[in-house]
Amino acid sequence: MVYHEIYEIKGCYKLIRSLIKGVGSYAPPKVLTNADLCDMVNTSDEWITSRTGIKERRIARDNVTTADIATYASKAALEMAKIDPLEIDLIILGTVTPDMLFPATACMVQHRLGLKNAAAFDISAGCSGFIYSLSIADSFIRSEKFKNVLVVGVDILSRITDYTDRATCILFGDGGGAAVLSANYNGGRGILSTHIHAEGGHDDILKLPAGGSCMPASLGTMTNRAHFIKMKGSELFKYAVTYLKDVAMEAILYNNLKPEDIDLFIPHQANMRIVEATAKKLGFPMEKVFVNLQKYGNTSNGSIPLALDEAYRSGRVKEGDIVLVDAIGAGLTWSSALIKW
Numbered sequence: 001m002v003y004h005e006i007y008e009i010k011g012c013y014k015l016i017r018s019l020i021k022g023v024g025s026y027a028p029p030k031v032l033t034n035a036d037l038c039d040m041v042n043t044s045d046e047w048i049t050s051r052t053g054i055k056e057r058r059i060a061r062d063n064v065t066t067a068d069i070a071t072y073a074s075k076a077a078l079e080m081a082k083i084d085p086l087e088i089d090l091i092i093l094g095t096v097t098p099d100m101l102f103p104a105t106a107c108m109v110q111h112r113l114g115l116k117n118a119a120a121f122d123i124s125a126g127c128s129g130f131i132y133s134l135s136i137a138d139s140f141i142r143s144e145k146f147k148n149v150l151v152v153g154v155d156i157l158s159r160i161t162d163y164t165d166r167a168t169c170i171l172f173g174d175g176g177g178a179a180v181l182s183a184n185y186n187g188g189r190g191i192l193s194t195h196i197h198a199e200g201g202h203d204d205i206l207k208l209p210a211g212g213s214c215m216p217a218s219l220g221t222m223t224n225r226a227h228f229i230k231m232k233g234s235e236l237f238k239y240a241v242t243y244l245k246d247v248a249m250e251a252i253l254y255n256n257l258k259p260e261d262i263d264l265f266i267p268h269q270a271n272m273r274i275v276e277a278t279a280k281k282l283g284f285p286m287e288k289v290f291v292n293l294q295k296y297g298n299t300s301n302g303s304i305p306l307a308l309d310e311a312y313r314s315g316r317v318k319e320g321d322i323v324l325v326d327a328i329g330a331g332l333t334w335s336s337a338l339i340k341w
């Protein structure tokens with residue numbers, strides 16, 4: 001236990017943690033393989049596998065939206081948490097592909113799940129959106145503003161991916177997940193700390209140029225393919241390797257731990273080479289690193305909760321384990337959370 005986690009309330013000390021009571025995820029059934037992409041752009045399975053580790057990704061049907069995936073994933077998380085929907089105080093949803101610019105997709109999920117007592121808002125923090133949302137939820141719980149918060153991370157990147165651009169279309173997929181956080185007044189298990197950062201000077205490295213107030217939708221933006229992701233891949237790669245290591249180490253040191261104390265590391269599922277380089281810098285053997293990017297590609301806000309749910313349901317995470325998650329994305333933003341499961 002570290003001193004800054006203990007709150008003095010009316011002369012009594014108490015430790016409140018946000019316990020992850022339930023997790024859930026959903027990935028659409030339709031699979032887009034490397035072989036499929038070879039029919040669409042000038043690429044090869046060998047190039048994609050060796051440069052990214054990705055073999056396939058999931059693609060949502062045209063009539064499936066981010067709110068749909070968020071609802072499926074949240075239902076599973078609520079079932080696992082065995083919590084009355086009316087007890088959820090807040091929904092925070094990280095996404096870069098909301099159903100609409102407004103209202104917030106979180107509001108749609110709130111309505112569909114009948115979470116009548118929950119406030120709801122979206123977070124835009126690139127691929128860090130889920131961990132940013134965890135951080136906000138954790139603050140609300142530790143400050144005793146709320147007891148139960150639903151945190152969701154979902155993206156349908158296929159809607160903003162340019163399938164004529166081989167440098168980006170091989171990376172992205174659709175899917176997401178959710179977690180139910182509840183106040184744990186007994187200390188011990190729960191989120192140990194979160195760490196969030198941004199560097200807006202790097203806003204040009206990864207962006208969706210059109211559709212906002214800067215470049216409203218027009219015939220010109222359509223013609224120029226400005227409604228699709230633009231990415232400076234190799235520049236982002238360098239930042240990813242550095243910041244994912246730094247922010248993971250920040251979480252470890254903040255909790256007076258060492259890398260060997262971590263039971264499972266779940267990094268942002270962007271690229272196998274980034275995952276391996278980060279793990280190596282941190283001194284984690286690959287057995288301690290959870291990877292599912294070969295099946296889903298990079299699902300942005302979906303990446304961490306999809307992996308967290310799969311890690312839990314496959315038995316890779318057990319009660320009491322120390323789990324480290326981190327992510328980097330557009331902004332740039334980068335973030336980590338350390339969880340005692």
Ligand code: UT7
Binds near residue numbers: 048298
């Ligand atoms: O979610 C946010 C986090 N996202 C990331 O962290 C993504 C980070 N970046 C990456 O994962 C990698 O930069 C990529 C996988 C996107 C690209 O890998 P790279 O090793 O950085 O390749 P590159 O962009 O330097 O391109 C190398 C070569 C180029 O050809 P020349 O100029 O050397 O002749 C590209 O045109 O590979 C070519 N190339 C391809 N070749 C076959 C680029 N994409 C492809 C492709 N198939 N799909």
